[in-house]
Amino acid sequence: MGSPHYRTPIRKRTCGAIASLFLLALYAGTSAVAAELRITLQDAQTGAPLEDAVVEVILPEQQQPMHLTTGEVSVDQQQKEFVANVTVITRGSRANFPNSDDILHHVYSFSPAKVFELPLYGSGQNIDYFQLFDQPGIVELGCNIHDWMLGYIYVAETNLAVKTDAMGQAVINDVPAGDYTVRIWHPRADLEAPGMTQQMTFSDAQPTRLQMALTLERDNRLRRAPNATRSSYR
Ligand SMILES: [Cu+2]
Secondary structure, eight states: OHHHHHHHHHHHHHHHHHHHHHHHHHHHHHHEEEEEEEEEEEEEETBOOSSSSSEEHHHHHHHGGGGGGOOEEEEEEEEEEEESSEEETTTTTEEEEEEEEOOEEEEEEEEETEEEEEEEEEEEESOOOEEOOOEEEEEEEESSSOOOEEEEEEEEESOOEEOTTTEEEEEEEEEEEEEEEEEEEEBBBBTTTTTTTEEEOSSSSSSSSEEEOOOOOOOSSSOOOOTTTSSSSO
């Protein structure tokens, strides 16, 4: 009895048990005050549901480490378009850019949040080549061959960010109770317009609702390649 080799593991186990209890208490405390944001967005001109808008709850820096679930996503290229057109990821996540077309693409970004280039490649290539996105911000994707190809990766500060579906709706769960800045983003919206950044209050008592109509700028990009049988671009 009294062997130090024996005593040490016991002490470790006790510490482990205390730590587990503490974590349980912490988890219970966190989930008890988790709030929800329910979002409904529409196009102000047409009244139609607004798809592919991003909403993010901006947490203070000291709260961010609790909400940094990262993952891997694919931004595909199908029929000379980026699919999905808007992808939301948490910083620290990775993305690859497979080519599902039977022609070559040349994907690039000059955005400060992530500069990269995947020179000419075909179907089945670059599938294992994941890029790391560790800076929050908007990454605008282009293709050197097809000028109209334009896609976006919204790199969020935390996982409290979503994009709206075809009904213009989205939900953010597990928002800590409190007052936070909420940012709304859409590729064709004026980000300086009123309401695109606003203060909202979150409590566990009831969901917080965000209902808003966004004024969109005209989509000026060339939608498709000029038809070779026509003499003009119209
Ligand atoms: Cu292309």
